Amino acid sequence: MRTIPTTPDLRNALDNLRxxxxxxxxxxxxxxLHEGHRSLVKMSKQQTDVTxxxxxxxxxxxxxxxxxxRYPRTIEADESILIDExxxxxxxxxxxxxxxxxxxxxxxxGPISSVFEGAIRPGHFDGVxxxxxxLFNIVQPNVAFFGQKDxxxxxxxxxxxxxxxxxxxxxxxxxxxxxxxxALSSRxxxxxxxxxxxxxxxxxxxxxxxxxxxxxxxxxxAKMASTLExxxxxxxxxxxxxxxxxxxxxxxxxxxxxxxxxxxxTIIIAARIGATRLIDNLLx
Ligand code: PAJ
Numbered sequence: 001m002r003t004i005p006t007t008p009d010l011r012n013a014l015d016n017l018r019x020x021x022x023x024x025x026x027x028x029x030x031x032x033l034h035e036g037h038r039s040l041v042k043m044s045k046q047q048t049d050v051t052x053x054x055x056x057x058x059x060x061x062x063x064x065x066x067x068x069x070r071y072p073r074t075i076e077a078d079e080s081i082l083i084d085e086x087x088x089x090x091x092x093x094x095x096x097x098x099x100x101x102x103x104x105x106x107x108x109x110g111p112i113s114s115v116f117e118g119a120i121r122p123g124h125f126d127g128v129x130x131x132x133x134x135l136f137n138i139v140q141p142n143v144a145f146f147g148q149k150d151x152x153x154x155x156x157x158x159x160x161x162x163x164x165x166x167x168x169x170x171x172x173x174x175x176x177x178x179x180x181x182x183a184l185s186s187r188x189x190x191x192x193x194x195x196x197x198x199x200x201x202x203x204x205x206x207x208x209x210x211x212x213x214x215x216x217x218x219x220x221x222a223k224m225a226s227t228l229e230x231x232x233x234x235x236x237x238x239x240x241x242x243x244x245x246x247x248x249x250x251x252x253x254x255x256x257x258x259x260x261x262x263x264x265x266t267i268i269i270a271a272r273i274g275a276t277r278l279i280d281n282l283l284x
Contacts, residue, residue: 001083003090007097007138013089014139022049026141028132031055032072032186033081036176040145041085043173052139053082054091056098061127072186091139098134106130109156112250116268117152117279120240125156132157136166144168149175149183151266151281152250177203183280190276199273201234206282209267213284219244219253240270
């Protein structure tokens, strides 16, 4: 694996490979890598000729009171995972490679970026949209891989691709969970054992809501029943939201057709335990 810290060096290396008609796969991350990230890398290795991973803790997607400065940075462990997976290039830029002095442009994706995660984290998806666009322009991949774990981010990226005509295929990868069902997240390392146990109410609630919807309950009824069950199971957690939304627009669904073959809705949840905020979802 070659670790490359600057944009021109990465461009040169990839230009040569592109001339040889190599298919380039890209996995953008903020590091603190776990099995969820590893699954994206494995997908890229299987489906493309050259895999580029970026690690960049993007300041523009963190709010002023969020965890940017304490976001876990574990670069040595990350590099060894990526070497193990035989990644070709690690792009590891400093802030000035992504946002050179004087950088002032922004991207606002529209209504989807101001509901749910976007409502609670104002400006978050604008920060994701600008950094992913810049990374796409630097790497110019054929395919980019994103996790279903961040369902709203995935929908924002798909909208970005359509609205700006990026010639890049987006592939979504299923959420990787631990043996108890908790979705893996770089932020799980902040949780104590007790908090981790209580956080299991999140996947329990998701699977309960799915059962209720599949058995014909309306989204409103399924939402109410699973909210009550969540509060019973996790009295110390603060629920930010729990809802059943359209996959593409993230607008709440007033009805759900349980006979459809492909998923049309997503059950979404965000909750806090102590100082840690967790999000999860289930496609139905
Ligand atoms: P980060 O949180 O590091 O996540 C990088 C990618 O890993 C995202 O596509 C995310 O959805 C995926 N991922 C995280 N946990 C996962 C899990 N348990 N199973 C499967 N995939 C998982 O998301 C970001 O970084 C940033 O917002 C980024 C897109 C890099 C822009 O800065």
